[in-house]
Amino acid sequence: MSYDMVIVGAGIQGVGVAQAAVAAGYSVLVLEQKAVAAATSSQSSKLIHGGLRYLESAQFSLVRESLQERALLLELAPELVRRVAMHIPVYGNTTRSPRLIATGLWLYRLLSGFDEDSEFSRLHRSEWDALDGLQTRDLRAVYRYTEAQTDDAALTRAVLRSAQSLGAELQMPAELVGAEHHAKGVRVTYRGEAREETVEARVLVNCAGPWATEVIERVTPAMKPPEVELVQGSHLLLPQSLNHHFYLESPSDRRAIFALPWEGRLLVGTTETVHQGAPEEARCLDSERDYLLGALTHYFPRMTIPRDQIESFAGLRVLPKAEDSAFGRSREVLFHANNEQAPRVLSIMGGKLTTYRATAQDVLKRLRPSLPARRAVADTAKLPLTP
16 A cells, blocks of 8 residues: 555644645644543643734744634634633733733734734733632732633534545554655554554654654654653643633742633643653643642632542653753744655654644645645535534
């Protein structure tokens, strides 16, 4: 068998590339070892957001792209992506003043093109008491703006179904055994349920997320792996005790933390802890649990949380390796190719749930020199996504 493209990994990036590729007329095979959205793509903060906090690190293009993709997903997937009102409380000791928050929200509006979902307001003091017992001592302002929320795994499955409806094939379970790239393409060997299979492809796209470097190690001729590290983001699932969505500042290190009602529970996250073990060993640490609970009870001091009703999960981000805090590092997608001018093997690492479709379009542009001319059959910006 031969394909234009073989994709390793059925997380949101893998299925997004599959959808874009089949829509562009290419033949596609997706290899998934465990399950669709088995790892990071089901362990996020469940937000389709514009990346308000990325304004501080001047990632303006990422914010603009995120806002555009958020607007598109609200249109294409109304049953999967819904608007929520987010609240930002600002205290006397908060790092960002009310004026700075307002400036950031105005810039958010500007980058969105002033769409209706970019409007924001400052709540009157008379409205504070309705905010689920939020601490009002030294509270200077509360801002309300719009973001969107989703079931990340369900969204990933919907994108895969869209890709399959256009002709993409899925092999699952299927473990990549090895890949040998040559002048005309890539010979890909994978292990299915019964036996090993070998197929030819014009290109191999590595969307294995936290396992991306392991995939690179199975490619010959050998490729130098990128300088990256895995950063764990842990979340808690608690009994639902809040009716509003909050964007909070951790009192201990001033990082952003979300407290969000989600499917009858309260979702609290996230952390940023460098992960040293195998990706499948990622677990919420006791220190991360205490960190998140400490932040939550700081802002909601009357909240009681039974310890036997605390659940948790942890996902792994792939970020550029650096000495500084993970919080300030770029969230731009990392690309790693065997040949930048005409890639046969391309790895996609990192990126955001919100911008998966835009990332997929970028992947196709990068791979165009290695792919034959095909006639597009659909436009991913117009394909509806349903549960």
